[in-house]
Amino acid sequence: MATATVSPADAEKLAKLRSAVAGLNQISENEKSGFIDLVSRYLSGEAQHIEWSKIQTPTDEVVVPYDTLAPVPEDPVEAKKLLDKLVVLKLNGGLGTTMGCTGPKSVIEVCNGLTFLDLIVIQIESLNSKYGCNVPLLLLNSFNTDEDTQKIVQKYANSNIEIHTFNQSQYPRVVAEDFQPLPSKGNAGKDGWYPPGHGDVFPSLMNSGKLDALLSQGKEYVFIANSDNLGAVVDLSILAIVAEILNHLIQNKNEYCMEVTPKTLADVKGGTLISYEGKVQLLEIAQVPDEHVNEFKSIEKFKIFNTNNLWVNLNAIKRLVQADALKMEIIPNPKEVDGVKVLQLETAAGAAIRFFDHAIGINVPRSRFLPVKATSDLLLVQSDLYTVSDGFVVRNKARANPANPSIELGPEFKKVGNFLSRFKSIPSIIELDSLKVTGDVWFGAAITLKGKVTIAAKPGVKLEIPDGAVLENKEIHGPEDI
Structure with a gap:
């Protein structure tokens, strides 16, 4: 790690910033000091310089193949003991704005009228009921999602699950021009602030008091995952994932485990695990020198990527x-607020892997990574390609191809409301390879799509796909092509 000293000009900026932040009464002293530390590290030019020649492919001891994990204890009493050491933490700070929704993304309806949060609660409830264990659910909110989430979780009051919410830090956005906090310059509303990325989960657990409370209950490991990853499930009956991974971690005293999965051409920008100077480390595309970016994106050299499903020891x-x-x-994440250029500095939880002892990756099946980032993902999980059972989204075995279809929907489908209104029912896509839709297209009921299908409405023309249509390897521009 190379650390540069702060220049005199930057030292002056930092002193003024520290003084302005001291007067912000909306945030705690912990948040103020965490923010100043982040900014001073940024201004010092602290960076980790990766020497490309030192990068090594991790061995099977560092990135453990899933099928080599120790078998799950068959005795339910042993399984209960293991699960009673576990806490599930979902990252719940994101809004559904990219999909045209207001409020927390976790309350978007995914399938069968159930939201992300409903599915998570049903999953953990069934686990607790089946094994008589007590796996609590923690939701890491941001100031954007906290109020709504507090109201929403009330509906689970009678569930067989303890739900705890806590907030990640709230940091002021900094005006790029003079490095002063935006809230000090009159913008004291929500736009003046930001949550500093999911790397903040670790100090927030500690500062909220949740970490000590969990340790006092005998909890040892936390499973951290994005709330919109439908594949990040905890269940012993599906691939016995929890006990296998937990058992492996506890037996081997691994303090941190990142689930990785084989990279496809859709994941070329995803962070990957490397061995570097004797430690396992996350390599993100932002750290890659320009001349090596194509090599980084290759699926030949870097074959795995980070799912952001993390298992971490609480004492560590x-x-x-x-x-x-x-x-x-x-x-660094530059933004613009009301015409003012601002900067927000963030960190990622996956990058913490190099600080933990005996950290490993586990190369898990692709089924563990099923994020819903856009309406094209929503189409997949709402189709006959998946079914829901006990809160688990399970892939249809009738699909012969192990890969999911590639789906591209035009801007007319970007918002969830528009997406839903354009389908009378979601088409059958069991035998679909790819779908590309552009223009003013509307789908009838009971449609079947197979092979490669392209539907492109002519500009200014409404194109309706009739009920019951079967489209196989077709390119459609008008009714005459159906």
């Missing part, structure tokens, strides 16, 4: 947060 989190040792790479 406490030790590292107390020592202020989690100095993850800083991700």
